[in-house]
Amino acid sequence: MATSDPVADARGRARSRRTRRWIWGIVFVVVGVLVAVAVVAVGYLGRLSASYDKAETLPSSEVFPTATARPADVNAEAVNILLLGSDSRKGLGGSLGDIRGQRADTMLLVHIPADRSGVQVISFMRDNWVEIPGYGNAKLNAALAYGGTPLLVQTLEQIIDVRIDHVAITDFEGFKGLSEALDGVTVDNRIAFKNGGYTFPQGSIDLRGDEALAYVRARYPFSDGDYQRVRNQQAFIKGMVDKLLSRETLTDPGRIAASVDALAPYLAVDAGLDAGTVASLGISLRDVDKSEILFLTSPTLGTGMVGDQSIVKPDWDGLAALSDALQNDTVPQYAAEHPSQ
Structure with missing residues (x-):
């Protein structure tokens, strides 16, 4: 048994990797949409599949906890995909060992109901104060530092009592290439602010590349910190989906291909989330309208303090209701x- 202090080790590695924080997990949600809109050109799927297969495949043992530590799969036809992201490709090595010591700033659960009637994207705030198996109470994002992706999956599954079927991880270079391949994304920005040397006025703004990253990363300009960051990230996803489903994208196979080409080399997925699985999901979602893609945040009761740590207090009654909704495909209800915060 290791004798080192995991908390001290995590803090030490985090200090030495300040520029490699885990802060982006939304990009993979567009892959299924890309495939869905591309199926109209059957002859084109071969190229898309070849591009997607550039993604790194991770063994299930390095992604998921042991079977005995997981909830029963009570809604087997539904699909739940956990989305994470990294500043550095070095954190996505073959064993994912470098992920230990880092913390997930953004975590999203994409729920696809059994009848494929829509898609629900649920943000989990990183500072939720929860029980991490084997380590006691801590912030949700500490699970990644303590035990890598398997422990983070186990912690989330314990919270929502729903099995996570797939995990996808990407980094900023893939996101930058994707936003540029789409020729920018239009976002409805509700609050004017500045971050990373960029100014974001209130209203409709066009974002791409480093400017888009500065937008979705912003936390400190806001009085409610992570709450507004989550709202901005969801606004960006909505803008990206609108662009993907726009006529200019749907009628431009080259743009679709460029988008997949830009993302895939910076994507890591569990072994089960191969091109065939994504294509199958895309086809099953071909009738979903963008109005049926729902964004929400896991329920909380505001912020508080535990010692010298600022935390987010989970709404456990609300989480129980969310768990029931995920199990019964009633998330829209x-x-x-x-309503999210």
């Missing part, structure tokens, strides 16, 4: 009854 849940969202109507539990």
Whole structure:
């Protein structure tokens, strides 16, 4: 058994990797949309599949916890995909060993119901104060530092009592290339702010590359910190989906191919999330309209302090209701009854 202090080790590595924080997990949600819009050109799928296969495949043992530590799969036809992201490709090595000591700033669960009637994207705030198996109570994002992706998956599954089927990880270079391949993304920005040397006025703004990264990373310009960052990230996803489903993209196979080409080399997925699986999901979602892609945040009760740590207090009653909605494919009804912060 190792004798080192995992908390001290994590802090030490985090200090030495300040520029490699885990802060982006939304990009993979567009891959299924890309495939969905591309199936109209069957002869084109071969090239798209070849591009997607450039993604790194991770063994299940390095992504998921042991079977005995996981909830029962009570809604087997539904699909749940956990999205994570990294500043550095070095954190996505073959064993994912370098992920230990880093913390996930952004975590999204994409829920695809059994009847494929829509897609729900649920943000989990990194500072949720929860029990991490084997380590006691801590911030949710500490699970990655303590035990890598398997422990983060186990912690989230313990919170929502729903099995996560797939995990996808990407980094900023893939995101930058994707936003540029789409010739920019238009976002409805609700609050004017500055970050990373960029100014973001209120209203409709066009973002790409480093400017887009500065937008979705911003936390400190806002009085409510991560809450507004989550809102901005969701606004960006909506803008990206609008661009993907726009006529200018749907009628431009080259743009679709360029988008997949830009993302795939910077993408790591579990072994089960291969091109065939993504294509199958895309085909099953071909009738989903962008209005049926729902964005929400896991329920919380605001912020608080534990010692010298600022935390987010989970709403456990609300999480129980969310768990029931995920198990029964009633997330839209849940969202109507539990508006996100």
